[in-house]
Amino acid sequence: MANIQQEISSFLSEATFVEGPILEVSVPEAKWHELALYLHDKLHFDYLVSIVGMDWGETMGCVYYLTRTADNSQVSVKVEIADRENPLIHSITDLWKSALLYEREVYDFFGIRFINHPDMRRLFLRNDWVGYPLRKDYNADPEVNPIRLEHEAVDDVTHAIVETPDGKLEERTNTLFGPEEFVVNIGPQHPATHGVLRLRTSLDGENVKKIDVYCGYVHRGIEKLCESLTYPQTLHFADRLDYLSAQQNRHAVCLCIEDALQVEVPARAQYVRTIMDELMRISSHLLFWSTFCMDLGGTTAFFYGFRDREKILDIFEETCGARMTFNYYTIGGLMADIHPDFQRKVKEFCAYLPAKLKEYHTLFTGNVIAQQRMKGVGLLSREDAISYGIAGPSGRASGWACDVRKNHPYALYDKVEFNEVVRTEGDVYARYMVRLDEILESIHIIEQLIDNIPEGDYAVKMKPIIKLPEGRFFRQVEASRGPLGIFIESHGDKNPYRLKINSACLPLVGGLDPMCRNGKIADLIAIGGSLDYVIPDMDR
């Protein structure tokens, strides 16, 4: 850590540092791209985890979180600019591909435009939206942005600000789709996009030429809502983000807040949290299997997957009282103790599932047609996976060992023994197999813990009003679809100054276009299914 600080300060004397769990570097905007180049090329920070847009009142800016995949060391860079009217920051899309979507998101929420970004359109909001909602001075009057029932104009060109070699800024337009192209909308209302994602797809017969992703069809403004809620209240949104990894999401928020407060969570709660996380992962992967098979046309598989998922939901329901939005974890522990039958049922389930997995493999994995549809389709190299930030099971299928549970262990993951499932093919089949194998690993984790849940409190008693100390906090957990990061900037109040959810699914759609090019429509469906994105998670 100190090492990185030295290297950066020797490279750039203007940089100032704030020590913390993650080193924070502040640079002036003019030097930012230079530093980014240095971080990427010389220090090998090849994974851009997140770009957090910020509005500090007087100034605006971004906080970048970077990771070096070689040793998983992290660094964050803060770039601050004073011009609120026409904020401009240099883009880093030339270094990290995941910035393509992240910077558009910042533009959408804060109006910060990125120099040299090829595509400065709004990401989540309509292109005729007035104002930038996450700015502190946003006019929230419904009169300004009423519900519009006319369709937004289709844009076939994008606008960009380009810096010419002599340092001048120029407005340019880039063509997305030519007038003669056969452009089909796949989604928002489409059975295979797993929700309301819109893919504008240019087709040549059956072949996909280009995909342009439109998000925001279920953008609910959670980050803005959190700013007016107290910390315990913000928790309940976590369940509704990626509802298929509800427990893990909530775990992330709790971890972040507990970290800031430096609360020690009782052992019993740690055990239960780990087990619940893994159960959630199993249920999510089962749902992945069901829907993926259905996308490929194997309808019966859908029913088998759901049949077994219901068994997990039964276990959840007994303890948490709900089938989907559990509201179970809380700051400092759990909402309630586990149900007396919990251990017995979980053990029964762990004994039941492996046999069923074999059945899945005979039904679907071994099928000739399924194999032909999956193998060699949607290739993603390790470098691309890192550059596009495609982590989680999809990244591990490309040979990138990116499991947060191993790299930055939380809860009990450093105490249990499990393998990180990594495959190297990087195709649809690998992504499919990684998930099915992860189910077995999760069962293995649960089996190690379930008999050893210690007695004791399930939660520490917290003060009725929770106030976080000032500072920036960032925690990640491994959700079912990849690392979910929670960023909180606290100004010492009872509600967060800014809460940013770094979703695991947004980078996944960023990688759709390169993966699907020159494939067939059917491949697009298979690739989309294998990435297993959840739209409300990426839209927030």
Add this chain to the structure above:
Amino acid sequence: MFDFSIVTHWIDNLLRSVMPGWGALLIEFVLVGVVLLLLYAVLALFYIYFERKVCAFFQCRLGPNRVGPYGIFQSVADMFKILIKELITLNHSDKFLFNLAPYLVIVASMLAFGCLPFGKGLQVIDFNIGIFFLIAVSSIGVLGILLAGWSSNNKYTLIGAIRSGAQMVSYELSIGFSVLTMVVFAGTMSITGIVEAQSNGWFIFTGHIPAIVAFLIYLVAGTAETNRGPFDLPEAESELTAGYHTEYSGIHFGFFYLAEYLNLFIVSGVASLLFLGGWMPLHIPGWESFNQIMDYIPSVIWFFGKAVVISFIIIWFKWTFPRLRIDQLLRLEWKYLLPLNLINLFIMVLVVIYGLHF
């Protein structure tokens, strides 16, 4: 074995005894039409119900069970509803072709339906080139699908239609060749002739290996012809929303829905008449008493029983296999089925010429 031509002749004589010949003929024609229509509708409804129940049991569900005992009126309710649903007219479609498409689809399946021998002496159209005619008319259906997809002026339907064009056209070949193989064996194209030729044993038994291969190819190609099962690319729901009939509503859509199930029946009916002896009971040479018992089962039951069993297999395909991709679909046909078919035809010719069959 009861010959249904006795009944038809009796009705014919009765009518002729009370009215002039042309009147009797007219009434007979109307009767034929009505019976055919009823049979068509009832079969389609039965098949819809049958498929739902079968797939429900594959999927550990119950399937429809609220409307009528065991839900048997479910498909009736569906048809009622579809009949009175709105027919949407599109703004920028080719209206003539849009409206023509369902006619083509239904008429094609109706004509093919009329060719099937439902029982002994129970057949509407019986040409000496019957099986040839059957293949010819059933392939009109693809025109309907093409027109439906093209005329809607919708990108999904267009892709669906063109997919189905490439698919149907390819698998038509396999159907043609496997039927040809059986025609070589039977030595006749007349449907009655083919069935009569199987009185001593069904072709699938007497024609041994080439007949079995032809049967398997026919099953695969027939599944593809009906746009079902792993070959449902033209209406691939997860890719093209509803495929070529995305824009069809109400009874317009109902026609495609009906025809899909009727085509399933026709394909299995043809399979049963070519390979499993049509309405011919199971006869095993030498087991006279067994054969006599088999003869007591009415021919109609034999035919429908065989057809339903084959349909069950085709439904089984659908609910087991994932969907093929278009290039795999065409590769399967042109690189595997077609050469296999040609070789199989050759073997069959040798078998026939040298009398190697039973």
Add this chain to the structure above:
Amino acid sequence: MEVKIKSMKYEDFKDNEYIEQLIKELKASNTNVVVGCLDEVIDWGRSNSLWPLTFATSCCGIEFMSLGAARYDMARFGFEVARASPRQADFVMVAGTIVHRMAPVLRRLYDQLAEPKYVVAVGGCAVSGGPFRKSYHVLKGVDEILPVDVYIPGCPPRPEAMFYGLMQLQRKVKVEKFFGGVNRQEKRDKVFGK
């Protein structure tokens, strides 16, 4: 008159006033016997064959999927065929949050549904905006842009609750007057002018 739904007792529907009101209106309108009988047949067919549009935006959509899956199996009631094309669907289950960007899309889907069509608002978000009610980008209930027939509260509602709501929809369909009621022929000129 009782509106019967198989295997669900009349008393088990807790809010009968609305249906009673519909029946009263039906009786007051004095249809003749033939039309009345036809109506009954048609309503029987329609209520037992309501096909949903496969539409879901968020959490409730997963529960909607469980509704179709093995344990709950909505095919039993005749909600068998979830159609992906609005031309062939009978009702749209608005399962999940509807946001500003989605509003025109949903409206278009509703417009493109073939008559007779129904809307079921599933879950807190579709009913009122739910936990996101105060957000800048969320509709405060889907009834701001569509006429809703049945509301199913919950976050997300349990599949049993969804069944209850769907049965309510069936009951509503059962007492509808088809001739001169639901099928009144709207004039094209009224919408488009001459």
Add this chain to the structure above:
Amino acid sequence: MNSALFVVVLITGLALVGAALLIAGLISPRSFNPQKGEAYECGIPSRGESWMQFKVGYYLFAILYLMFDVETVFLFPWAVILKDLGVAGLVNILFFMVILILGLVYAWKKGALEWK
């Protein structure tokens, strides 16, 4: 008699469609709004026409099909009388078949059977 029955079946099919459409047209409900008649494309207005030039790959298979289907038509009459012709019939038709198969081999070698 058979051709008359053929017409009867044809008319039955037409009548089925016609009658059902008539009933549906008479009693089915109607509603009008500007968006209804437009193409359904996942709830988004379409961009441009969908009637446009389409990839040639599909037609290639149609042409191949033509070649083979016409040949099968010629084979059918031969198939019926094969038993009478015997080995001579086989030898004669072999010439024909070989040319046909050569066509397939040629197409295969040319890569026409590969979807592009």
